[in-house]
Amino acid sequence: MLARLIASVLLITAALTGAASAQDGRWWRAESANFIVYGDLNEQQVRNAAQSLEDFDLVLRALTRLESRENQNKLEVFLVRNLRGLRVVAPHMSESVGGFYIASGDMIAAFSRYDRDLGIDRRTILFHEYAHHFMLHYFPSAYPQWYIEGWAEYVSTTDISRRRATIGRPSENRSSWLNYGDPFPVEHLLAPESVAQRDGEFTGRFYAYSWFAVNYLSNTSERLRGLERYVSLLGEGGGPLESFEPAFGITAQQFGEELEAFKDGRSRLLHIDLPQELAPMTVNRLPRAADNMLLPLARLRTSQSAVNDEDAAEISAAAQPHLDDPMARILLARLAIRRGDNAGARDQLNALFAQEENHAEGRYLLADMILEEMNAKSGEEARADLTEARRHLVRSFRQDPSYYPTLYLYASTFAGEPQPMSDEQLNVLGRALELAPQADHIRLLLARELIRSEEYDNAAALLRPVLYAPHGGDQSAYARWLFDAARLRAPPSGDWQPPETQPAAAGEP
Template identity: 35%
Template sequence: MAGLKMFPRRWGPTRPLAIAAAAVLATMSASPARADWLRAESERFVVYSDGGANQLRQFTQELESFDRLLRIRLGVSLEAPTYRKLPVYLLGSRTAMLRVRPGAQDGLAGFYMATDEDIFGVARRDEEMHTLKHEYAHHFMMQNFSHAYPAWFIEGFAEYFATADFKRDEIHVGKYSQNRAYWLINGAWVSMEELLAERPGASVRHRETYYPLAWLLTHWFMSDTERRRTLGTYLAAVGDGADPVAAMRDATGLTTTELQRALRRYVRERMTYVVMKTSFDATNIVVTTLPKSADDLLLLNQRLKVGVPEEQRAATAQDVRRAAARHPDDPLALLALGHAELHFGDAAGAEAPLQRLIELDPDHVEGLQYLARTRMDAAAASDDRDAALRLKVEAQGYLSRAYVADDANYVTLLLIAENRADSPSYPNENDVAVLEQAFVLAPQLGVVRINLAQALLAHDRNIEAAGLLRPLVADPHAPSSTARALLQRAEGRSEADEDDVDDHDISVTPAPSDPAARE
């Protein structure tokens, strides 16, 4: 990497405002002719696309550059290991988006999912990468900074970095998005008290300005060295349990009214952004062509991981059956068919395609995981204790094979722990080690944090458990009531009121076998 220099630049008071006030019109382009699906693998990403190879390489390189930018700006070593590469699906049309996520709203440019079966991103090829950068910033924060940040900062942080603009030999950091700027100039601002204390989805007045204000407040802090130190003081206080409104007053010396005035002045005056004079070395990217089955089944298989509404499950299973029939003995077709039967069809019907899959590829990790799941589900449904034990032993055999094939797969580790959850010795030290390894691989997934926290509580490691749970309780989109109850217990508060947490019943919270529960 070339030498790094940073220079502030300013936005003039007239031109940005005129641009921000302009209406933004969405344009629709015709879907391109079907092309082969390509797979690009780089240092930290695996990207799938049915577009051209050059565009795929460029997209993958920008993702790698964005990851490096976050590492440089936030003090994370560029040499830190990547335990799990993030899969990203680059799509060319709304129709393709609907194949992954039925019912997706018009104009959806992308999304990010963390489920018990996969953690992945989806983006449109004909859109800017803003949405994906925003979601990857969340992913990066949870991977590297496990802290109970206030909701406004979680969103403001993601918005601040999502606008990063990569030029040939420099990176612009801290510029605005036209949509956010438009609302700041033309919209009624949500109150500072609600911004600081509420989640973005809460029922507050003028909620359409929540994200723009979260970005603006983050930008205000990040644009000045002294204010950055103040922000650190504030975040530490909130992480320790301080009221977010009072902590802001204590850290800045400003009332909420004074803070809002300061932000309005900041918008009217010349706002700075940072120009990083740098160029990243090109990432090694290996592009391969996927088999023809990917046209029919790659996105459909991801839909099974996202979740399908109950009324669409039978039709989805039938779609997979028809598609798989066109590709006999193809590994992706066998995997998708077994996957669909397991979730939405005949569970017994999953056996044949999954067994055939591991006959063709004995180390197929997902195939082994789904076979283990069939045994675990059958054991849970059995009234015969000996039969259930035999099924769990079979499941453990499949999971052991999956772990040997890939010891950095968090799904295997979650299943290993779940398969032992009703054992009298659970959770022993090895169980804790398994869940700790799952957490290293997938700290973004709530069930990983909850299961590890439960195991740590059983070993009186309450402080560590509390540290895992606080980010879930602070989650701006879906705060976990289970995590809140466990956190109260870890901190020794209101234990008698938490009926769903029993000191003598510490067990794994199963990852939802019903995909609809993942929505």
């Protein structure tokens, strides 16, 4: 199946971009101050997408009064032509999804369709996903779910024309949901996690009303001030419903009535002039090896799901003609690890190290594999494995000091010790979070270790952004467990148990 998806993607791309030289692939790569954009598009489309993202970054910085600077850990963005491209990375992706953002243990990236079939402006999807990344990076706080999604929707419709940005235009896709059926209960907007049945219709209406609520706040200074108090109360452990009236000075029901009345009102548009000079960037065509490997490698970096026999055979076949490319060795090593073939993974990594002795990702993968195997050992044998794994991680770090998976994994090897982490070890974990503040697993481990070190206030501050994460699931529940302990200035009692599984919300329409 994977081969058919890749083949169809390449066939469409070849038809649209024309013939390339023998060594040239179909993918283009653009690198700017804050982004690395990959696209199976033509050069100008990839360049335009990178420029749009840099412009949008300037818009968000202007709106939030944040100083512009180059990002230490640039966001990787993958542009595909249609749903087939998304499904190479996420095989079970819904047809209604135009893009997604993921912050995994090994990669932080956004994936977006760049076609017209969705009926949504291409940039709207890109802007929505980057808005999440931006908020988590620079403004991690206890924002409620509706504001997190609503703000991303509100800024995603930003129109940039002739070096001028216009913010606040209505979203036609979301507007159509506002008048669908009965008014959306305000309790469902403020506390969606309390709703037992969250199907596709609920999700569509939740996103629409979230966007509309943020649009209303942006046009009502008094309510905007209430939001600041609301976030503060949530950050102190308050619930989304009981904290509403003390923060806003009106009941949730009155807020719902104001939203209904605003449907007949007019939204205020904001305008921001952008610099006339375009963002500096380098754009190059990737070699042919990337055609069949770039998206499958992203799949293995961003997901821990199983790879079936058919897909595994196709991924392996795609890599075989390019074994002189380190990407092929990394892809095959990750595939072998995913399939439980550690011996095969070692063979691939040894071949990789013959090409590039201290390949950062390769040394990280080897260390991770050794640590996993160590769990079945004890005594001197386990200690020897631990020492070897740490040695590989040090070599990985020296090759790439900004590769956050290495920093996290190295620090995590000290998490099981009887004594709390040392300041130096906490600093390593803190550096990993600085590079990847969107990665909740880093935030949660650091918070837990800070609690062990009796740094309760710092731990609570770290946990606030996870408490109401829209797709937090068990991680949000675990964060709440740690947060409650930090607020009590004591270690958590007992062992954490995940709550009973709740019905998951449908994917974003």
